[in-house]
Amino acid sequence: MADQNSTIPKPSQSDHEDDDEPLLFKRHNTASKAKGKMAPLRAIPKASTSSPVSSYDQSKQLPEQIVPSASAKHPAPAEENSDYDDEKPLCAFMKAGSDEAGDWDSEDDDNQPLSSRYLKGKGKTPKRPLDHQTNISEQSSAKKPKVLGSLPKNKQASSTKHEPEVDYDDSRLAHRMKKARSVNKSSLTTKKKVPKISSSSNTFKKGKKPDKVSKDQPSSKSDNKPKKWTSLVHNGVVFPPPYEPHGVKMLYNGKPIDLTTEQEEVATMFAMMTDTDYVNKQRFRDNFWMDWSKLLGEEHVIQNLDACNFQPIYEWWCQEKEKKKQMSMEEKKAVKEEKLKQEEKYKWATIDGVKEEVQSFRVEPPGLFRGRGEQPQSGRLKRRIVPSDITINIGKDAPVPECPIPGKSWKQIRHDNTVSWLACWGDPISEEKTKYVMLGGSSSxxxxxxxxxxxxxxxxxxxxxxxxxxxxxxxxxxxxxxxxxxxxxxxxxxxxxxxxxxxxxxxxxxxxxxxxxxxxxxxxxxxxxxxxxxxxxxxxxxxxxxxxxxxxxxxxxxxxxxxxxxxxxxxxxxxxxxxxxxxxxxxxxxxxxxxxxxxxxxNASITLDNMLNEKTKKEGDVSARVEIYKNANKKVAILCNHQRTEPKTFGEQISKLNKKIEDLKGVMEDLETDLVKERKGKSPLNRKQKKNLTPDVLEKKMAQTAKKIEAIESKIADKEDKKNVALETSKVNYLDPRITVAWCKRHEVPIQKIFSKIQLKKFAWAMDVDPDFRF
DNA sequence: AGCGGCACTTAGGAGCGGACGC
DNA sequence: GCGTCCGCTCCTAAGTGCCGCT
Known part of the structure; x- marks a missing residue:
């Protein structure tokens, strides 16, 4: 890093004409949502620019000695490599980490990029090529890939049952992936140039009722819009279970009140929020009352929210929660597995023959709208979404998913291959907003x-x-x-x-x-x-x-x-x-x-790239380098103003740690006294010690204690430092994962130290980046 | 020209469960 | 072995920006 002076902001000159990183001016005053203060930012010295490197360059060799084999501490889930014989355990990155750097991919002697292997091998998600316009029909078929190999154990059985009838042709996929790589570079710059849509495209505009169910209608959008898929198969959405009345009576002016099931359901929503701040906010109460009183009807005994006492319902709900908590591990597991089993088939969509995860296949349950900040609509009733609210978007040749609620039917079926959503419905709070069911982040x-x-x-x-x-x-x-x-x-x-x-x-x-x-x-x-x-x-x-x-x-x-x-x-x-x-x-x-x-x-990405490259030193262990990453990440989070509320028990935690320090200091004093006495040949005062310790041992113990104190102090400082900063937001949305992956490769940091399981899947496309990649 | 719909990205919090410390 | 804590995932609200319509 350049000398300290160069990091001081330059006040009023246009100093940036020749640099390409954001100049982060020092903050003179910082306040976050909570009381915490952010650390001041400094200008980041310029780093040498680099030529763009395609992450798709297959000729690039992977570095060795980067990723350790799975350790006992974080064993790789069995399913992740359970179905590999001729192939590597997907991406070496995908394995859980250990502290020391290990073999990147030592057993693998083919030069295949990691992500490519990941794509192919990761049975759960045989990847669609990134070039989604690849023409399927061009491709020939050969052998079947293993599609289920990487499913979590508890899902495998059911997934076998629900395996969609799809051609998971391996060679075809490989071909498509290869093609994707070559096409990709050129498609990047041209993709945005979307031709205009013809005027006949408003068939499905909101508010304009489509002429009945347009099952056989062609794609609503014009043919000019780029196609996102050729075939799309999925099973629709999952609805929340129907409401089951509990019959617990709330009080009105101190008297128990009978409510219909519908009225009770909404009253329960409010009761469940008893211990939140929402129920004290006038706007929330007003909006809630507006919607609930409609359900009660004008003639109802309840005429005023302030005279309502939801305590009995709240208590019932707390008991229910407690019951659930008290369930044995086995029971909990069984419930979970049952849910998983029921939902399994909705979790996947098959797009152009490739099975991909669906992100949010569950329809939002009814509830009270909790807006953020001073939201005019907060407290409004979010009504239950029913099948007739839902539009399904699916391939023309795909079977229309059966409506899971007997006797009901979908609002509409569409076959629009210019969009990527699988289902949508109007937001019950403001109907002009639409909620979508989309593919997961790991999809191509x-x-x-x-x-x-x-x-x-x-x-x-x-x-x-x-x-x-x-x-x-x-x-x-x-x-x-x-x-x-x-x-x-x-x-x-x-x-x-x-x-x-x-x-x-x-x-x-x-x-x-x-x-x-x-x-x-x-x-x-x-x-x-x-x-x-x-x-x-x-x-x-x-x-x-x-x-x-x-x-x-x-x-x-x-x-x-x-x-x-x-x-x-x-x-x-x-x-x-x-x-x-x-x-x-x-x-x-x-x-x-x-x-x-x-x-x-x-600015987020270039800041990370520059910081990582300035700060990372040859010496230092993996955890030191991870710290460097976190600090760079934090700087970006501050730049983007990504905040989080202080954890609820933050104060408590800090006092606990401080107490520990006090205790250790006490221990330290005793040891010191003992040491002095021991040296003078007197018998030590040490209370608990059975035998006298030699000065050597005492000194050692003192050093250990000092180290412990230091560790706790730095833990406190770190907690204070990050209590109001949300690091994940920028990591997931603003930081080019190739910067992180390449840096990890260069500095022998296991990628799973930085990316969570979900992030690894989301960033699969970045895993084969050249180690020399610079943003 | 500007408004609103639509599709998709970005965002913080809740809640769960596994790791960790005692 | 047990409670605590903390990171991860899920959830859904709230943005961005494009496009077509009036």
């Missing part, structure tokens, strides 16, 4: 778009210098110039998005959604200009997470902000000429496909 379809996203962000690397110089020039555009104000607003907004990773800020419906803002929707009151060149941001962003940070900015930005604020009231828009459409249209002129959110991805 999702993998491909994930990869596209990162490739787009990497493309920005080649443009970023020009973009930064352009917006810097525009800060000071003369007012007499045509559209000067708009240009200046675009420049400053782009600057904020680039430097501080603000979100775009789409328009919102104030009556339906919480009052939050992003860059384009910032209000005058959200930014305070503090002379000479500080901006204090204070607003609620996505999920009503507070963004409260003060940044040093370039002087022209500071001046421009003051100018935008001039003569406006505090609730006026700061960028009155802007919205995300205008901003993105401008960005597209600078780089094809560039939008505001690409900056977030780019």
């Amino acid at each position: 379809l999702r993998g491909q778009s994930d990869k596209d996203k990162y490739e787009k962000a990497r493309e920005l690397k080649d443009y970023i210098n020009d973009i930064r110089s352009a917006y810097t020039r525009a800060f000071t555009i003369p007012s007499k110039e045509d559209g000067a104000n708009l240009k200046r607003q675009i420049a400053v907004a782009t600057y904020l998005i680039d430097r501080f990773a603000l979100r775009a800020g789409n328009k919102k419906d104030v009556n339906e959604e919480a009052d939050t803002v992003g860059c384009c929707t910032l209000k005058v009151e959200n930014v305070k200009a503090i002379a000479p060149n500080l901006l204090e941001f204070d607003f609620l962003g996505k999920d009503s997470i507070k963004y409260h940070q003060t940044h040093q900015v370039e002087l022209p930005v500071y001046k421009a902000i003051k100018q935008f604020q001039n003569g406006k009231s505090s609730s006026d828009k700061l960028f009155d000429q802007l919205d995300t459409n205008i901003l993105n249209a401008h960005l597209k002129e600078l780089m094809p496909g560039l939008t505001a959110k690409v900056f977030r991805t780019y």
